Amino acid sequence: MVNLRTSWGLRMRTKLSVGALGFLLPVALLLGCSPKNQTNLDRINSGNAALVAQVCSSQETLDNIKSVVFAHIDISGQDPPLNSAYKDQLSAGGVVSLEVPTLSSFDATTKKVSCSAKITFTWPNDLVNRLKVAQPTGSWATDTTDGAYTIQPQADGQGLVYSIDGPTYDNTVGSVLTMLRTLAGADAEAQAAAAAKKTEAIAVSSSSPSDVPPDSASSLSAQTGNTAPAAPQ
Numbered sequence: 664m665v666n667l668r669t670s671w672g673l674r675m676r677t678k679l680s681v682g683a684l685g686f687l688l689p690v691a692l693l694l695g696c697s698p699k700n701q702t703n704l705d706r707i708n709s710g711n712a713a714l715v716a717q718v719c720s721s722q723e724t725l726d727n728i729k730s731v732v733f734a735h736i737d738i739s740g741q742d743p744p745l746n747s748a749y750k751d752q753l754s755a756g757g758v759v760s761l762e763v764p765t766l767s768s769f770d771a772t773t774k775k776v777s778c779s780a781k782i783t784f785t786w787p788n789d790l791v792n793r794l795k796v797a798q799p800t801g802s803w804a805t806d807t808t809d810g811a812y813t814i815q816p817q818a819d820g821q822g823l824v825y826s827i828d829g830p831t832y833d834n835t836v837g838s839v840l841t842m843l844r845t846l847a848g849a850d851a852e853a854q855a856a857a858a859a860k861k862t863e864a865i866a867v868s869s870s871s872p873s874d875v876p877p878d879s880a881s882s883l884s885a886q887t888g889n890t891a892p893a894a895p896q
Contacts, residue, residue: 666826668817668823669729703814704823707774718814719778720764727825728782728812729759732835738843743851746841746864752838756787767811775815782827783807784835786842794842806838 703723706714718724733754738745762781769776784806794803810831817825 664826665731665735665832666830667734668822668824669831704816706825707776707814707816710759710771712769715769715776719766719775719780722760723823724778724852725759725761725815727814727823728827729754729757729784729829730783731825732832732839735832736836738840741844741847743847745840745847746850749843749846750839751890752790756790758785759783760785767785773815775812777811777814779809779811781807781809782812782831782835790842790846793849794845800884801845803842806835808834816887822831834887843881 677721701714703718703721704834706718706721709715736750738747738750760783761818764780764785767777767779767835776831786804786806791803795800808831811828812831813826816822
């Protein structure tokens with residue numbers, strides 16, 4: 664499993680009195696409702712089955728699944744070199760969605776939440792369009808895999824560890840690296856074409872004729888330099 668640790672500081676402030684909070688929270692847990700700003704850690708610590716199940720599909724989980732993938736992608740040592748800006752664009756613009764997210768199990772002792780879903784990464788349109796130009800036969804818009812992932816509190820209880828299974832990680836990282844290599848190849852070809860065009864323009868410029876053709880200059884020299892003065896009468 665590939666994982667990522669997250670942590671938070673102080674919880675949101677509230678104007679509710681301690682007495683009111685003590686009354687409302689059990690009611691929310693009983694009804695299976697989550698307060699507006701409740702985090703995954705709050706849901707897990709509640710021990711409520713309905714709230715724990717929400718961890719599998721929360722936006723917090725989606726964001727961290729993406730973070731797990733991009734935190735471990737190494738683009739060093741590639742030829743041609745991979746552009747880190749493209750990696751950043753894929754990370755910032757990529758969107759994770761889940762189909763049928765399911766709570767597989769919850770360990771009440773370790774508080775480990777295990778989930779499964781069809782995980783889809785949808786990539787930003789601007790890069791997808793560039794990739795289609797570079798390689799029209801490729802399928803670039805999305806990557807989907809049936810995956811498993813877990814969420815578990817850290818030992819100190821101050822954050823969470825997110826993990827995704829190896830096949831899901833390998834599939835997504837492989838797709839990202841393929842996109843980055845394709846973009847790098849397209850950039851290298853564009854740079855080579857631009858350099859060749861510049862070289863051709865310089866060659867054409869250096870071979871342009873002068874204002875006075877060489878043949879005309881030779882003829883003028885023959886007429887003025889080799890004519891003898893007329894004899895006096």
